[in-house]
Amino acid sequence: MARTAPARTAAWFLAPAVLIVTTLVVYPIGQTLWWSFGDADGRAGAGLANYADIFTAPQIRRALLNNAAWIVVAPNLVTAVGLLLAVLAQRVRRAAAFRVVLFMPMAISLVCAGITFRLVYDESPDRGVLNAVVVGVHDVFVPPSPYPGARARDPRALVPHDGGLQTSAPVAADQPVLLPLVGLAPAQVPGSATQAGTGGAGSGVHGVVWSDFTAVGGTPGAVDAGERGLPGVEVEVLRDGAVVARTRTGADGSFAVPRLTGRGYVVRLAAGNFTAPFAGLTWLGPSLVTPALIGAYLWIWAGFAMVLVTVGLAAIPKETIEAARIDGAGDWQILRQVTVPLMRPIVVVVLLTLTVNVLKVFDLVLVGAPESAQGPAAVLALEMWRSSFDHVGRGSALGVLLLLLALPGVLFNVHRLRRAQR
Numbered sequence: 001m002a003r004t005a006p007a008r009t010a011a012w013f014l015a016p017a018v019l020i021v022t023t024l025v026v027y028p029i030g031q032t033l034w035w036s037f038g039d040a041d042g043r044a045g046a047g048l049a050n051y052a053d054i055f056t057a058p059q060i061r062r063a064l065l066n067n068a069a070w071i072v073v074a075p076n077l078v079t080a081v082g083l084l085l086a087v088l089a090q091r092v093r094r095a096a097a098f099r100v101v102l103f104m105p106m107a108i109s110l111v112c113a114g115i116t117f118r119l120v121y122d123e124s125p126d127r128g129v130l131n132a133v134v135v136g137v138h139d140v141f142v143p144p145s146p147y148p149g150a151r152a153r154d155p156r157a158l159v160p161h162d163g164g165l166q167t168s169a170p171v172a173a174d175q176p177v178l179l180p181l182v183g184l185a186p187a188q189v190p191g192s193a194t195q196a197g198t199g200g201a202g203s204g205v206h207g208v209v210w211s212d213f214t215a216v217g218g219t220p221g222a223v224d225a226g227e228r229g230l231p232g233v234e235v236e237v238l239r240d241g242a243v244v245a246r247t248r249t250g251a252d253g254s255f256a257v258p259r260l261t262g263r264g265y266v267v268r269l270a271a272g273n274f275t276a277p278f279a280g281l282t283w284l285g286p287s288l289v290t291p292a293l294i295g296a297y298l299w300i301w302a303g304f305a306m307v308l309v310t311v312g313l314a315a316i317p318k319e320t321i322e323a324a325r326i327d328g329a330g331d332w333q334i335l336r337q338v339t340v341p342l343m344r345p346i347v348v349v350v351l352l353t354l355t356v357n358v359l360k361v362f363d364l365v366l367v368g369a370p371e372s373a374q375g376p377a378a379v380l381a382l383e384m385w386r387s388s389f390d391h392v393g394r395g396s397a398l399g400v401l402l403l404l405l406a407l408p409g410v411l412f413n414v415h416r417l418r419r420a421q422r
Contacts, residue, residue, distance in 0.1 A: 229253020
């Protein structure tokens with residue numbers, strides 16, 4: 001009786017936990033395993049057909065490849081960034097505030113993060129923060145074309161060629177070349193532009209490029225009062241298919257190459273005058289959607305990795321770091337040869353935890369990827385959710401596959417925890 005009473009007491013205390021684990025863990029796993037051998041309605045009879053399907057269906061193979069990319073890139077990237085942030089936090093003032101700010105994304109659900117990054121990755125530079133930065137940096141090194149969208153007033157006299165516009169008939173050095181353009185909004189004409197020149201008498205090949213538009217009246221193809229020249233237009237003069245001279249128009253749109261004489265020239269407005277401005281990248285398109293979503297995942301989980309690594313850094317004896325400094329090691333050498341080796345157990349735990357977490361990525365992909373990119377961005381958890389609506393057996397088989405993929409990481413963490421307790 002003396003031994004029975006404590007056993008009964010322990011059983012009563014353990015019963016609620018056993019009931020909860022059985023109801024919420026054991027029974028769902030068993031039921032999912034049973035359904036994975038069933039048909040579309042979950043009834044038994046399909047055998048291993050569902051498992052054969054998940055390795056042969058094209059959309060599931062793509063999800064497997066995407067999951068492989070997530071597993072290889074995301075945990076390693078997040079752990080590396082978390083390690084660098086943890087080391088950096090030791091060297092900045094207000095380290096506590098720095099850590100809090102970096103950890104704050106963990107308080108945001110993945111659904112909210114997906115919505116937020118849909119805005120960050122918006123294709124329009126006017127709305128998407130990332131494309132606004134990319135376009136700004138690009139335009140610093142590669143200035144945008146001055147007159148995108150401009151076209152010839154008379155497409156028979158000024159014809160498209162290699163992205164630019166050139167005269168359809170040869171011109172002579174003693175005749176003015178009139179090159180009227182339309183399709184330009186008044187705001188596209190620079191403020192430095194003046195009344196367009198007439199392209200009159202002059203030596204060599206000469207002419208004028210202007211915006212052939214006036215609000216009232218005006219003669220198409222002729223320079224009218226109030227019509228402004230287009231300054232800065234790159235003009236090329238060709239003969240026998242080769243460029244013999246280049247120049248740019250002045251404030252009134254006029255240009256001249258005095259040294260050229262004779263006939264048989266072709267005047268071309270270079271393609272660089274009209275190319276559409278750089279509008280950024282399609283971050284959520286089929287080719288970049290997975291890296292973009294991994295970037296969002298990094299923003300969310302880098303703080304988590306930083307906090308765990310910070311705990312490990314605090315356990316490193318300061319004497320070890322000081323000894324390395326005395327031996328002449330620099331900051332990078334200390335990080336690579338002292339800190340990282342001593343942090344290996346913590347880093348392994350972070351990597352395994354993130355790997356298991358990455359296998360469950362679902363809502364970030366569902367909300368973050370637009371409908372047109374849902375296929376290229378699909379992961380196993382998303383395919384499991386989709387398949388379960390029309391084929392319970394296939395969806396359950398995907399669930400079992402996810403469990404099997406995550407199980408080694410979970411068991412390894414449990415083993416490490418028990419060994420640490422011993």
